[in-house]
Amino acid sequence: MTNLEEENTKQLYIDIWSITHGIASVLATNSCGFSDSEIENILKDTFWGFVDNLN
Numbered sequence: 001m002t003n004l005e006e007e008n009t010k011q012l013y014i015d016i017w018s019i020t021h022g023i024a025s026v027l028a029t030n031s032c033g034f035s036d037s038e039i040e041n042i043l044k045d046t047f048w049g050f051v052d053n054l055n
Contacts, residue, residue: 008054015050019043 004012023039026032034042 002051002055004051004054012047012050012054016043016047019046 002009002012020043023034023042027034
């Protein structure tokens, strides 16, 4: 799907985990009111941005 080398795949995992954790934290503390579609778009855009950067 991404055609990343193993090292870059590990970095992608760390990056996406960090973003996902951050979103979960602000949602859990009611610090923001992202909709499901906003979260989906943030994660998609972030994922593909990281993939482009790591390729």
